[in-house]
Amino acid sequence: xxxxxxxxxxxxxxxxxxxxxxxxxxxxxxxxxxxxxxxxxxxxxxxxxxxxxxxxxxxxxxxxxxxxxxxxxxxxxxxxxxxxxxxxxxxxxxxxxxxxxxxxxxxxxxxxxxxxxxxxxxxxxxxxxxxxxxxxxxxxxxxxxxxxxxxxxxxxxxxxxxxxxxxxxxxxxxxxxxxxxxxxxxxxxxxxxxxxxxxxxxxxxxxxxxxxxxxxxxxxxxxxxxxxxxxxxxxxxxxxxxxxxxxxxxxxxxxxxxxxxxxxxxxxxxxxxxxxxxxxxxxxxxxxxxxxxxxxxxxxxxxxxxxxxxxxxxxxxxxxxxxxxxxx
Numbered sequence: 001x002x003x004x005x006x007x008x009x010x011x012x013x014x015x016x017x018x019x020x021x022x023x024x025x026x027x028x029x030x031x032x033x034x035x036x037x038x039x040x041x042x043x044x045x046x047x048x049x050x051x052x053x054x055x056x057x058x059x060x061x062x063x064x065x066x067x068x069x070x071x072x073x074x075x076x077x078x079x080x081x082x083x084x085x086x087x088x089x090x091x092x093x094x095x096x097x098x099x100x101x102x103x104x105x106x107x108x109x110x111x112x113x114x115x116x117x118x119x120x121x122x123x124x125x126x127x128x129x130x131x132x133x134x135x136x137x138x139x140x141x142x143x144x145x146x147x148x149x150x151x152x153x154x155x156x157x158x159x160x161x162x163x164x165x166x167x168x169x170x171x172x173x174x175x176x177x178x179x180x181x182x183x184x185x186x187x188x189x190x191x192x193x194x195x196x197x198x199x200x201x202x203x204x205x206x207x208x209x210x211x212x213x214x215x216x217x218x219x220x221x222x223x224x225x226x227x228x229x230x231x232x233x234x235x236x237x238x239x240x241x242x243x244x245x246x247x248x249x250x251x252x253x254x255x256x257x258x259x260x261x262x263x264x265x266x267x268x269x270x271x272x273x274x275x276x277x278x279x280x281x282x283x284x285x286x287x288x289x290x291x292x293x294x295x296x297x298x299x300x301x302x303x304x305x306x307x308x309x310x311x312x313x314x315x316x317x318x319x320x321x322x323x324x325x326x327x328x
Contacts, residue, residue: 007038007039008039008146009039009042009142010035010038010039010041010144010145010146010147010148010182011042011043011138011144012035012041012043012147012148013044013046013135014028014043014044014071015046016050016054016060016064017050017053017054018066018200019063019207020070020208021205021206021208022190022198022205022207022208023197023205024208029070029071029074030074031185033071033074033075033076035182036077036081039145039146040080040081041076041081042082042144042310043076043081043082044083044084044306044310045067045068045085046086047060047086047087048086048092048134049086049134051127052127052128052131065293065299066293068085068292068302069289069292069293069299070208070209070289071083072288072299073209073286073288073289078306082306082309082310082313083302084303084306084309084310085306085307086138088310089141089311089314091141091314091317092314094318095137095321096134098167099140100130102170103132103133103159103166108129108130108133111131111156112152113128113131113132114129114131132160135160136160139157140164141317142310142313142314142317143313143317144177144179145180146181146182147160147179147181147182148182149182149183150183150184151183154181154183157179157180157181160179161179164176164178165178171321171324172324175320175321175324176317191242191243192205192206193223194223194239195223206219208282209282209289211286215275215278215279216272219274219275219278220268220271222274223239224239224240224267224270225237229265229266230263230264231263233260233261233265234260235261238267240267240271241256241257241260247278247281248273
């Protein structure tokens with residue numbers, strides 16, 4: 001593809017930490033997939049990054065399969081985009097070392113993840129300390145133009161930009177492509193079963209592809225008020241309604257809100273309607289997800305295809321950098 005035809009590249013890393021939940025779906029997966037309308041998408045499963053917290057090999061392999069199956073089931077087009085496993089690309093570790101020679105210890109000490117771990121008295125491993133360097137290598141290795149991040153992650157992209165600038169100042173402009181952060185629009189907070197933000201750390205998640213019976217059972221656990229069936233209720237304070245709004249049509253939301261305020265509408269019926277609307281939305285994707293997990297060789301084929309594409313780009317970048325740095 002010529003330079004004039006090349007689309008801007010947007011890179012997204014996905015850390016494999018168990019089965020993704022509805023919060024991941026709405027906050028990261030669907031917004032990232034939507035970017036492919038505008039950008040060339042590069043998506044990778046960040047299994048090296050997962051090693052900072054996951055040391056069970058079988059668990060990491062299973063999480064990687066689940067994450068890969070999730071993105072494929074939700075419609076990631078691997079013909080038009082690149083989808084691969086981070087550890088399949090050895091050049092990322094090589095670039096990480098080069099970048100580590102262009103970043104100060106003081107800058108790494110100011111990284112949010114490291115500071116947070118120290119503040120909470122957690123063990124700060126060298127892997128956690130140098131996490132931003134590996135993240136910068138992930139970005140710079142594929143000539144990424146933009147990196148979609150939330151406001152809380154902007155610091156990592158800024159650190160990446162600083163490393164790239166220092167390398168370019170040393171070895172010449174164009175050695176590395178300097179990316180820009182693409183700040184994601186704030187999405188509605190997805191409430192968990194207890195009303196807090198849906199998060200594995202709170203144990204309040206609803207996994208994306210739960211089978212219908214398990215999905216319904218879990219949604220019935222959503223914490224609600226104690227009003228009687230006949231009592232009017234405030235829809236704006238109800239966790240069921242907050243979730244319903246994220247998947248239902250506007251007219252259906254308006255009708256549920258009307259019935260809440262009128263009284264005679266119970267939480268059990270509201271939860272049933274939430275189950276029905278989400279189950280209808282996810283059913284075709286669930287079928288594909290289950291099919292992929294039943295045939296892991298298909299997942300591996302897709303990741304192998306992405307590996308080959310990714311190594312072409314990574315090889316080009318590293319050959320240019322090695323030559324200018326005197327490594328070859």
